[in-house]
Amino acid sequence: DAGVTQSPTHLIKTRGQQVTLRCSPKSGHDTVSWYQQALGQGPQFIFQYYEEEERQRGNFPDRFSGHQFPNYSSELNVNALLLGDSALYLCASSLTGEDTQYFGPGTRLTVL
Amino acid sequence: GEDVEQSLFLSVREGDSSVINCTYTDSSSTYLYWYKQEPGAGLQLLTYIFSNMDMKQDQRLTVLLNKKDKHLSLRIADTQTGDSAIYFCAELGALNTDKLIFGTGTRLQVFP
Numbered sequence: 001d002a003g004v005t006q007s008p009t010h011l012i013k014t015r016g017q018q019v020t021l022r023c024s025p026k027s028g029h030d031t032v033s034w035y036q037q038a039l040g041q042g043p044q045f046i047f048q049y050y051e052e053e054e055r056q057r058g059n060f061p062d063r064f065s066g067h068q069f070p071n072y073s074s075e076l077n078v079n080a081l082l083l084g085d086s087a088l089y090l091c092a093s094s095l096t097g098e099d100t101q102y103f104g105p106g107t108r109l110t111v112l
Numbered sequence: 113g114e115d116v117e118q119s120l121f122l123s124v125r126e127g128d129s130s131v132i133n134c135t136y137t138d139s140s141s142t143y144l145y146w147y148k149q150e151p152g153a154g155l156q157l158l159t160y161i162f163s164n165m166d167m168k169q170d171q172r173l174t175v176l177l178n179k180k181d182k183h184l185s186l187r188i189a190d191t192q193t194g195d196s197a198i199y200f201c202a203e204l205g206a207l208n209t210d211k212l213i214f215g216t217g218t219r220l221q222v223f224p
Contacts, residue, residue: 004154033210042116042200042214043155056210090154092212099143099204101212103155 002027004093004104012110013081021076021107025093031055032074033101034066037088049074050096078109086111116203116215123221130188132218134201137182141203144177145212146186149198158186158199188220196222 005024013019025032031050035043045058049068068074072093078085088108092101115137124130136144142163147155161168161175161184168175174187184201198217205211 006154031210033212035212040216042202042216043212045211045213048210058211092155094210099210100145100157100160102157103147105154108152 004091004102006089006091006104006107008107009105010108010110012112014112015081015083017081017111018077018079019081019109021078021089021091021109022073023076023091023093023104024073025091026102029093029095029102030072031094031096032068032072033092033094034074034076035090035092035103036060037090037106039087043090046076081111083111085109116201116213118199118201118215118218120216121219121221123223124191126191126193126222126224128191130186130191130195130220130222132186132188132199132201132220134184134186134215135182136184136201136203136213136215138203138205138213139179139182141205143204144175144184145202145204146173146175147200147202147214149200149217151197155200191220191222193222193224196220 033048034046037043047057052068063079088106090106091104094101145160146158172189202212202214
């Protein structure tokens with residue numbers, strides 16, 4: 001039973017560039033949530049996808065966008081990268097109707 | 113408002129019990145969670161408690177919930193060096209929301 005997987009593990013970009021992060025949910029899960037964890041902080045909710053639509057969004061600018069595919073996998077896109085976007089990006093999956101989210105290992109994004 | 117607070121550090125001797133505390137502000141939270149994060153890794157779900165419960169025990173872990181004071185604690189019995197990590201408490205927000213709200217984390221250091 002595969003858990004939540006994310007790719008890539010690490011990524012280095014420069015200011016102004018665009019980045020795409022990927023997530024495959026735990027087997028049997030249909031909902032994917034994305035979180036940003038800055039160094040020394042707790043994770044902050046970015047948004048959640050269900051049935052290929054954004055269901056809920058946190059306090060993040062429109063530069064952060066996402067997508068969910070028919071197989072429930074998801075992408076997080078960040079445009080016009082800023083230094084402050086450097087963080088660990090965590091994907092969590094869950095099954096609609098159940099309230100427990102399981103996290104992947106994260107993608108560490110460094111913006112130079 | 114949404115705010116979850118935790119103390120930053122806890123240091124215990126191997127074999128002793130550890131108690132990690134958390135306070136939250138959303139009285140309508142339905143579930144409260146404890147996650148563990150080891151260096152460079154994602155979040156591992158340890159345990160959770162439904163808001164109508166006072167206590168939950170799972171092997172070495174005991175969760176206590178004081179809903180009146182909005183206080184949650186995690187007790188780890190017979191703490192081992194492998195328990196050294198950052199521990200996050202998280203609340204599932206008000207009804208009809210699927211986002212987790214995390215504290216800043218408590219770094220647990222276990223020394224021999």
